[in-house]
Amino acid sequence: MGKITVETCEIEGLKVITPTVFGDERGYFMETYNYNDYKEAGIDQEFVQDNQSASKKGVLRGLHFQIHYPQDKLVRVLSGEVFDVAVDLREGSATYGKWFGVLLSAENKKQFFIPKNFAHGFIVLSDYAEFAYKCTDFYHPNDEGGLAWNDPAIGVEWPMPQGMTEKDLIISEKDHRWGSLRDLKKD
Secondary structure, eight states: OOSEEEEEOSSTTOEEEEEOOEEETTEEEOOSOOHHHHHHTTOOOOOOEEEEEEEETTBEEEEEEESSSOOOEEEEEEESEEEEEEEEOOTTOTTTTOEEEEEEETTTOOEEEEOSSEEEEEEEOSSEEEEEEEESSOOOTTOEEEBOTTOTTTOOOOOOOTTOOGGGOBOOHHHHHOBOHHHHHHO
16 A cells, blocks of 8 residues: 555544555655555545536535435545535444544545445635545435534534624525534434
8 A cells, every 4th residue: 555544533434544545846746546555545436527516605504414325435625725524424323423633735635435224414724625526426406404513412613713703694595594413313
């Protein structure tokens, strides 16, 4: 292996990946994905779709999940900095409802592997961020679920972008309407 370093997290299945970066006076080179390296690290998924988004400072997206077509995701930041969060929604899991967050940036080049049946979201901490992710299933427009980003039962400790408070965050109407973890368990 050697091209990536994989850290396990306190929630089983989540992994933070740091690629090896080869740099010199011209800039740098790194492999952002190599199936063989990821397979050796225990991430043996077939990714079928790549997505990319751009957001400005204070945008909070999430917490999203897929209902009938769950996806594994491999996420990274191309420019800027985000705090990325995954919430365990696996039935019967000892860490159900628990969250884990990691700082992803263009500078640290870390990636975050999020298995199926986790909710996912992020907040942009820099002035601007470009976010890219691979998925193991295609987008199904009527299959989206979500949880309130500020559900106290989950208790995500979102860092606030410098100079901002919660009331300054930019959150979509859809993300304002998601219910709580307790509501999800009733379904």
